Amino acid sequence: MKDATKKVGPARTARTLWEGVSLRVDAGERVCLTGPSGCGKSTLLNCVGLLDTLDGGSLSLLGADLTRASARARMRVRRHDIGYLFQDYALIDNDTVEENVALACARGGVGRNRRRIDEALEIVGLGGRQKDVVYQLSGGEQQRVAVARVLVRRPSIILADEPTASLDRENAALVLDQLARCAEQGAAVLMVSHDPWAADHCDRKVAISQ
Template sequence: MTTTAFEPAPAGTGTALSLTGATRIYGAGETGVIALRDVSLELRQSSWTAVMGPSGSGKSTLLQVAAGLDRVDSGRVVLGGTDITHASDQERTELRRERIGFVFQNFNLIGALTAEQNVALPLELAGRPPGRDTVRQALALVGLGERATHRPRELSGGQQQRVAIARAMITRPQVLFADEPTGALDSAAARVVLELMREMTRSGQTILMVTHDPAAAAAADETVFLRDGQLIDRVAGADATTIASRLVVLEARR
């Protein structure tokens, strides 16, 4: 793996993302479900926060409202100093295109495109096609400089995830949102991806990651725990055993 630094979007040393009293309700009346209940969370620049909790605890909803994919019913969401709580659909689309990145469990690469074409795609769609050198550098940063012309089927799962990370990072996002980024990988490939994400934070990137894996969460700076839509616990610098124990307690209290 190369040790060259990533270059995330310029930002200060303050808050990269904050949620204040964020509440999201699906449905109405007696059939309404409170997916997120009065959650307040602040992510500092260059920090890596993992989100854990039992199934149905609100993890995915938290990620979606923080990334502007969904709206809160009450509360406030601020990204990089911009209040996006009441942003229009067009403003949210531009926000996702210009200021945030996504990495998913299943990579979401386009099979017909090469690695370099997949990486270039976000900027192509934004009307700002990158030069080949820029794309090749992004792939080199994730250790895949020699795989630029390979298609996803010619890459391992871990390599595909690294292509997905390069694709997310080429736009220099203020916050990278990762949804189970190691969930489809074996332990060796997962370690490489987690090491890569740590290198990103050293270069100023902010990461919010949903995971079910205590080992992945232990790689982050802090882990927050949700249950029934509420943020009920958080630990900083904990190892995988400690995190797993906290999760077992949450499951037992359901």
């Protein structure tokens, strides 16, 4: 991202959320975006994740300029190269744990990807919980399912929006450890957090101001 600008609100009365933002995250690096509520950290994350668009500047991912990419091209990159940990976990409540994780697999469902799904669930401490229905899980367990969904995809870029919010220290540490593991395997990790403890687990902090 270089010299990026983002505005919010109707065009005639739009307010500049941030401008002139340049950010680089290398493979294997963990970067945390910090700053006060309302400064646009999550919006910046969404722009990097191709869920939102910039109003100025440029965005390149994995060496490709995606500033003005088509909707189809953006979807292809999101599907194959980006793993996203949302604040609300973005799980399907009435589906099982394994069905939710299988959604991240490029091809096939649970049957075709069972080994990968089982391995990912073992890593996050949910081995043997494949058939549990998501709405019956605790918040910490649901976040771990979301992490397993990222692990099974093996993305080049991981975006995490407040990944430890509302988690106890044990579950928060597990999530951060898995993000570190992904970075060690070559993923670029960009995280938003209000938690100084979580931010300290990253290699670098970048402050966004209003």
